[in-house]
Amino acid sequence: MNVxxxxxxxxxxxxxxxxxxxxxxxxxxxxxxxxxxxxGKAACGACTLHVDGDAxxxxxxxxxxxxxxxxxxxxxxxxxxxxxxxxxAWMEEIVPQCxxxxxxxxxxxxxLLEKIPNPTDEDIDNxxxxxxxxxxxxxxxxxxxxxxxxxxxxxx
Amino acid sequence: xxxxxxxxxxxxxxFSRRKFLLRASIGAGVMIGVGYFGCNPxxxxxxxxxxxAALGYDNKFDAIAWFEVTADNDIIxxxxxxxxxxxxxxxxxxxxxxxxxxxxxxxxxxxxSSMNRPVDPRSTGGSDTISGLWVxxxxxxxxxxxxxxxxxxxxxxxxxxxxxxGDGVISGGxxxxxxxxIVSQATEWNEPKKITLKSKKDFKVIGKAxxxxxxxxxxxxxxxxxxxxxxxDMHYGVIVRPPKxxxxxxxADFSKAESMPGVIKVVQESDFVxxxxxxxTQANLAAQAIEVKWKTNKVWEQKDIEExxxxxxxxxxxxxKSGSPKRILNGxxxxxxxxxxxxxxxxxxxxxxxxxxxxxxxAIIKISTQVPKFTRTEVAKTLDLKExxxxxxxxxxxxxFGRRLHxxxxxxxxxxxxxxxxxxxxxxxxxxxxQHDTFRPPTHHVLKGKLGENGLIEAIEHHVxxxxxxxxxxxxxxxxxxxxxxxxxxxxxxxIQYRAIPNFSATSWRVKLPFATSWWRSLGLLANTFAIESFxxxxxxxxxxxxxxxxxxxxKDDERGRRLKAVIEAAAKKGEWGKKMPEGxxxxxxxxxxxxxxxxxVVEVSVENNQIKVHKVTCAxxxxxxxxxxxxxxQCEGAIIMGISASMFEKMxxxxxxxxxxxxxxxxxxxxxxxxxxxxVVILEGADKPSGVGEPPLGPIGAAIANxxxxxxxxxxxxxxxxxx
Numbered sequence: 082m083n084v085x086x087x088x089x090x091x092x093x094x095x096x097x098x099x100x101x102x103x104x105x106x107x108x109x110x111x112x113x114x115x116x117x118x119x120x121g122k123a124a125c126g127a128c129t130l131h132v133d134g135d136a137x138x139x140x141x142x143x144x145x146x147x148x149x150x151x152x153x154x155x156x157x158x159x160x161x162x163x164x165x166x167x168x169x170a171w172m173e174e175i176v177p178q179c180x181x182x183x184x185x186x187x188x189x190x191x192x193l194l195e196k197i198p199n200p201t202d203e204d205i206d207n208x209x210x211x212x213x214x215x216x217x218x219x220x221x222x223x224x225x226x227x228x229x230x231x232x233x234x235x236x237x
Numbered sequence: 238x239x240x241x242x243x244x245x246x247x248x249x250x251x252f253s254r255r256k257f258l259l260r261a262s263i264g265a266g267v268m269i270g271v272g273y274f275g276c277n278p279x280x281x282x283x284x285x286x287x288x289x290a291a292l293g294y295d296n297k298f299d300a301i302a303w304f305e306v307t308a309d310n311d312i313i314x315x316x317x318x319x320x321x322x323x324x325x326x327x328x329x330x331x332x333x334x335x336x337x338x339x340x341x342x343x344x345x346x347x348x349x350s351s352m353n354r355p356v357d358p359r360s361t362g363g364s365d366t367i368s369g370l371w372v373x374x375x376x377x378x379x380x381x382x383x384x385x386x387x388x389x390x391x392x393x394x395x396x397x398x399x400x401x402x403g404d405g406v407i408s409g410g411x412x413x414x415x416x417x418x419i420v421s422q423a424t425e426w427n428e429p430k431k432i433t434l435k436s437k438k439d440f441k442v443i444g445k446a447x448x449x450x451x452x453x454x455x456x457x458x459x460x461x462x463x464x465x466x467x468x469x470d471m472h473y474g475v476i477v478r479p480p481k482x483x484x485x486x487x488x489a490d491f492s493k494a495e496s497m498p499g500v501i502k503v504v505q506e507s508d509f510v511x512x513x514x515x516x517x518t519q520a521n522l523a524a525q526a527i528e529v530k531w532k533t534n535k536v537w538e539q540k541d542i543e544e545x546x547x548x549x550x551x552x553x554x555x556x557x558k559s560g561s562p563k564r565i566l567n568g569x570x571x572x573x574x575x576x577x578x579x580x581x582x583x584x585x586x587x588x589x590x591x592x593x594x595x596x597x598x599x600a601i602i603k604i605s606t607q608v609p610k611f612t613r614t615e616v617a618k619t620l621d622l623k624e625x626x627x628x629x630x631x632x633x634x635x636x637x638f639g640r641r642l643h644x645x646x647x648x649x650x651x652x653x654x655x656x657x658x659x660x661x662x663x664x665x666x667x668x669x670x671x672q673h674d675t676f677r678p679p680t681h682h683v684l685k686g687k688l689g690e691n692g693l694i695e696a697i698e699h700h701v702x703x704x705x706x707x708x709x710x711x712x713x714x715x716x717x718x719x720x721x722x723x724x725x726x727x728x729x730x731x732x733i734q735y736r737a738i739p740n741f742s743a744t745s746w747r748v749k750l751p752f753a754t755s756w757w758r759s760l761g762l763l764a765n766t767f768a769i770e771s772f773x774x775x776x777x778x779x780x781x782x783x784x785x786x787x788x789x790x791x792x793k794d795d796e797r798g799r800r801l802k803a804v805i806e807a808a809a810k811k812g813e814w815g816k817k818m819p820e821g822x823x824x825x826x827x828x829x830x831x832x833x834x835x836x837x838x839v840v841e842v843s844v845e846n847n848q849i850k851v852h853k854v855t856c857a858x859x860x861x862x863x864x865x866x867x868x869x870x871x872q873c874e875g876a877i878i879m880g881i882s883a884s885m886f887e888k889m890x891x892x893x894x895x896x897x898x899x900x901x902x903x904x905x906x907x908x909x910x911x912x913x914x915x916x917x918v919v920i921l922e923g924a925d926k927p928s929g930v931g932e933p934p935l936g937p938i939g940a941a942i943a944n945x946x947x948x949x950x951x952x953x954x955x956x957x958x959x960x961x962x
Contacts, residue, residue: 101518109473109517114465115458117635119586120667124901127586155458171456175448175867178875179322180455181462181586181635206910212901214585214636215322216878218912220871 086147088113089157099145103137104128106144107154115155115184119212126211129185130154136192155184158191166235167191170228178215186211190225199229303355304381307345310405310416312337312381315349317357318366319607320451321637322875323931324868325366327449329374331864332367335442336378336435338402346450351613351629360608360642360712362756364832364929367864371926372434379432388423389414437862437925446867451633461633463605466592468660472501473517474653475524476646477510478669479531481894482752486510487530494523503527504656511653513661521666536894537751542580548683548700551748554723557732560740565696566685572779573685574772578764578957580889580896581677581757582904587635590664593650595620600627600651605634607641611711619648620655639756642712643675668899676889676896677757678704678727678750682768689739692780693791696740699769703727703761704754705747723747726755730762730936733769734801734830735791752896759932762831763880763939767957770827770940774947784826784944785809800923801828801835804857811919812839812855821845822852825945829936832929834860838877838937840913842945847961849946851881853915858934861924870918873934877916880938882907885959905958 085094088111095110102121107113107130116139119127123138130139131153132146159165164172167187177183186209193200193208200208205225213221305313314333320326326346334341349355382402389407390397393414400409405416454461479486489510491503499519504511510527514520545551591604593616600620606612609629617627634641650663665673681702689695706726707713713725723745733741777787788805792798805828808814818824821843828837841853856873863869886905889896898904943954952961 097516098518101516105517112467114460114462117462117586118464118588118664120901122667122900124667125586159457168456172448172452175452175871177322177449177452177455178324178871179585179587179634179636180451183455184458187456187458202914209909212584212586212906212908214583214638214879214906216875216882216907216912217871218878218907218909219874219914219916222909222912222914 082145084144084148086149087151089153095144097144100143102140103130103132103142103144103147103152104139107139107152113154113156117181117184119182119185125182125185126189127182127185129188129211131188131192134192134195136189155188158187165191166231167194167224167228169231170224174220174224174227176217176220176224178217182211182213183217186213186221190228193225194229194232198233200225303377306416306420308417311343311345312339312416314344314346315354316346317349317355317609318370319348319361319609319631319634319637320346321361321607321634321641323366323637323872324449324865325361326451327447327868328367328864329370330450331442331445331447332370332374333378335440336375337382339404341442341447341450343404344450348631348633351609351627356610356613358610360611361637362607362639362642364834364931364933367927368833368861368929375434376432379434380429383429383432384426385416385419387427388419392419392422443864444862445865447865449868462587462635463592463603463632464587464590464635464664466603466632466662468592468594468601468603471592471660471662472513472515472657473520474511474513474650474661474663475520476649476663476669477512477524477527477529478673481531481533482537482891482896483535483894484531484533487532489527489529491527494526497523497526502657504653506652509649511649511663513653513657517662533894535751537891539890539892542679542750542891545748545750546577546679546681546702546704548681548702548746551702551746553700553744553746555742555744556723556728557741557743559736559742560696562696562698562740562742565740566687566698571685571687572776573683574775574955576682576684576768576771576955578680578767579887580679580754581883581887582671582674582889583636583638583640583757584671584887584901584904584906585636585638585640588665588667588670589641589644589646590662591644591647591650592660592662593647593654594660595651595655596658598622598626600654601630602627602647602651603630603632604644604647605632605637605641606644606647607634607637607639608644608711612644612647615644615711616647616651620651638758639760640675642710642756643753667901671889671899671904672896674896675753675755678706678754680761680764680768682765684768684772686772686776688776688780692782693787694735694738694776697733697738697772697776698741699731699733699743699765700746701728701731701744701761701765701768702746702748704750706755706760708747709753710755726760728765729760730765730829730831731769734828735773735788736793736798737791752891758876758879759831759935762829762932762936763883764957766827766829766936767884767939767943770829770937771943771953771955774826774940774944775953778947783815785814788828797830800859800921801830803921803923804828804835804837804859807919807921808837808839808855808857811857811917814839821949823945823949825941825943825948827937827940827944829933831933831936834858834928834930834933836933836936838941840938840941840945842942842949844946844949844961849885849942849959849961851911851913851942853917854913854938854941855917855919856934857919857921858930859921859923860930861926861928862922863920864927866920869920869930872930873918874916876932876934877938878907878912880935881911881913881942884939884942884957885911888958
């Protein structure tokens with residue numbers, strides 16, 4: 082079937098089986114490799130991207146449901162003029178180690194900050210449930226607080 | 238500004254200019270621009286150096302070259318070691334920048350292709366990259382600097398003594414020449430005979446907490462991993478693997494799969510079936526439609542495994558002995574304790590796989606591997622090609638942890654590609670990743686100890702039973718098994734480190750398991766340290782002594798002992814050992830030495846509703862010399878959290894003949910909420926050269942938590958993962 086949506090601000094149209102996970106359409110058909118495969122069962126969060134602003138685990142989200150929606154991946158998180166506060170904070174806190182799970186965490190964090198601009202530690206614990214094997218959680222927590230600070234400063 | 242609709246109309250991203258430079262050079266092994274070292278004299282010269290500098294690198298082909306100069310006058314370092322998060326690209330860039338005399342921003346590190354670039358003779362692992370390259374890589378860098386200066390001198394007609402090296406340019410008097418120009422004009426590269434390395438007091442880059450050099454591509458989500466690799470007209474493959482252990486392939490009916498949409502071919506090999514299709518989803522669907530007949534020799538259960546892993550079974554080898562522990566460890570006052578650890582999965586996020594393109598006389602494999610050389614050998618053998626016809630292009634690894642020291646996936650991808658004559662992208666499913674891991678072997682420990690009249694340990698012995706770690710691995714030839722006797726991986730961390738104890742010994746019992754076990758970050762260190770350091774606490778408790786004082790009193794006064802003592806004292810001091818704790822919290826302590834790096838940790842834990850929570854960890858580490866303090870801190874933080882995860886949550890079991898569970902969540906791991914809110918790392922520099930960092934901080938954490946829980950609840954945790962009920 083034909084599915085049309087916007088990917089990082091650009092209109093795209095693909096001809097695939099509607100049941101195909103959005104993850105594979107984004108990666109293999111549209112060539113955006115920043116969104117990662119981890120488990121295929123929505124259990125690890127490596128494939129997190131935004132659909133109409135919500136954090137979605139794209140390995141378990143059929144592409145047909147993206148019809149007419151706005152899809153944002155890590156490649157589109159920053160605008161052309163301005164690095165996104167989450168990515169800025171991730172740079173400042175030197176979060177990544179192997180780096181593979183990080184796009185999923187950053188996308189989950191960006192969505193969290195839209196809903197809770199200044200999350201507490203408890204908010205972070207309850208909302209950021211992805212898996213990082215290198216164990217960068219300690220720096221991620223600092224980076225999430227820092228991102229909230231950057232975002233609030235830029236809004237004020 | 239927040240209008241994302243319009244944002245993509247602006248063509249230039251001002252913040253990420255550096256990113257595109259990085260992309261251009263990191264990419265998929267693309268050489269950009271003009272004027273890089275391609276000339277044979279340079280290559281031969283560097284190859285000679287590599288040999289002379291005793292790097293131990295494979296010099297079968299004449300064109301080994303570590304360095305390349307780009308049109309932007311950047312220096313590319315072709316790293317034979319792979320980056321899996323441990324931060325070695327940054328450490329290596331610091332060594333090169335220091336001795337070349339350029340800023341860190343001018344050094345780009347990429348993974349060396351196995352074609353015409355340095356190939357690591359063994360592996361990236363064992364926490365030995367920086368310690369192993371500490372002298373040779375700096376020597377290569379000095380030679381590079383001297384040769385650049387000499388050629389600049391010839392071209393400019395200025396004496397080398399009047400020249401100085403800057404960021405990509407050499408200048409002297411009123412003249413200057415860029416690195417790129419030197420390379421394109423120089424006709425001879427004469428290897429300097431005598432070189433001098435900088436002394437520590439002159440270091441400007443080494444020892445600095447420089448942000449990791451791969452930070453930006455990793456934050457921006459660049460396509461740098463094996464699974465991201467693409468080739469033109471690429472197809473997707475799926476391998477069908479046995480559903481149980483101790484099982485062999487018999488036959489397969491794939492008539493249905495062959496006619497499914499998008500399917501190009503189904504391939505049957507001696508031990509597996511593979512499907513190649515136009516898309517990954519089509520390949521997956523077709524794989525599910527293949528009916529395979531497997532023959533299972535025995536349907537194994539967890540109790541069978543637990544019966545095997547017992548001290549007293551299998552083959553014992555004494556790996557350490559001092560005094561006469563056996564003679565003394567008799568009588569009623571001998572304290573005996575048992576401990577155990579479970580089967581552990583690697584659970585790294587990027588699944589194993591490869592992108593392969595096999596043609597008549599050559600093969601290209603893009604892959605996350607810790608062993609490019611062995612991957613090449615295996616692929617060449619499988620395809621009946623010569624090694625020099627196989628190019629391995631290593632990528633960044635989405636986690637290594639020892640999982641990528643075995644790469645049969647490269648051979649499988651190569652066979653699928655050969656069958657269709659197209660590039661094929663083949664990756665494990667998560668279920669396969671869990672079921673067909675090369676697991677951390679389960680262990681069983683028996684410790685015996687006896688206190689002397691002075692309240693210190695008079696005799697102690699440690700027995701560990703473990704499945705194989707090093708034995709059976711491509712990295713460890715079978716012939717060496719008899720030489721070594723005991724599995725060097727299984728007993729890592731298994732020796733007694735308090736060598737002022739008059740009588741001590743350690744014995745490793747080897748047993749064979751019916752599934753693959755192998756390297757897992759720090760190998761036996763986590764489990765062995767959990768057992769020994771818990772037992773030391775038991776003895777301290779029995780002796781009525783403070784656990785830290787008890788340890789310090791039994792350390793031998795030699796170099797190793799002094800460094801261990803220093804980290805124990807530093808951790809106790811920074812972690813405020815013995816301070817009054819709030820109600821419901823307690824401290825625990827443990828220490829270990831691994832890869833020549835001693836580590837001590839103080840943890841603060843609480844227990845609520847029978848759940849252990851780790852609030853704070855203070856970690857003192859002595860990596861000899863700190864190349865990058867921030868990188869060392871990151872490794873300590875990560876190892877601590879991985880150790881918390883393995884000690885408190887993780888466990889694989891054999892059920893109905895298969896390893897289970899097969900998905901995250903069911904395989905419980907530490908998440909954000911389980912990570913300590915405070916991790917305080919103290920770095921000591923107790924030597925004049927660097928030692929390992931990636932694995933050593935994983936040692937003490939399990940024992941430290943168990944010791945804190947004992948203090949808090951009186952309950953001694955003897956089995957990982959920890960359970961209070």
